[in-house]
Amino acid sequence: AWSLRTLGHAAYITPDAHPLKDYFARQLDNNLKFYHATYVAGNPNALGVYDGSGAGSFKVKASAPWQDDFLTWSFGYL
Numbered sequence: 001a002w003s004l005r006t007l008g009h010a011a012y013i014t015p016d017a018h019p020l021k022d023y024f025a026r027q028l029d030n031n032l033k034f035y036h037a038t039y040v041a042g043n044p045n046a047l048g049v050y051d052g053s054g055a056g057s058f059k060v061k062a063s064a065p066w067q068d069d070f071l072t073w074s075f076g077y078l
Contacts, residue, residue, distance in 0.1 A: 001071040004031055008078045032078065 011024035 001067070001074040004028075004071075005074045005077065007031065008074075028078070032075075035075070 007024065007028050011021070011028045014021045014024055
């Protein structure tokens with residue numbers, strides 16, 4: 001979420017005439033398309049939860065709820 005938000009900042013704040021403007025905008029668009037294809041259109045189960053990664057695929061056993069909230073906020077912000 002932090003890097004996605006920062007990429008959005010870079011795409012927004014870079015002047016239109018700067019050579020990296022298109023690069024940042026393209027990278028941001030690619031990330032948003034990936035997340036949409038994977039977690040929105042990517043066959044979530046009947047409850048709307050993405051479960052295509054299989055049990056045990058996440059190495060972390062727990063995470064803070066604010067991290068999920070910040071990712072959700074980042075998408076809305078962008």
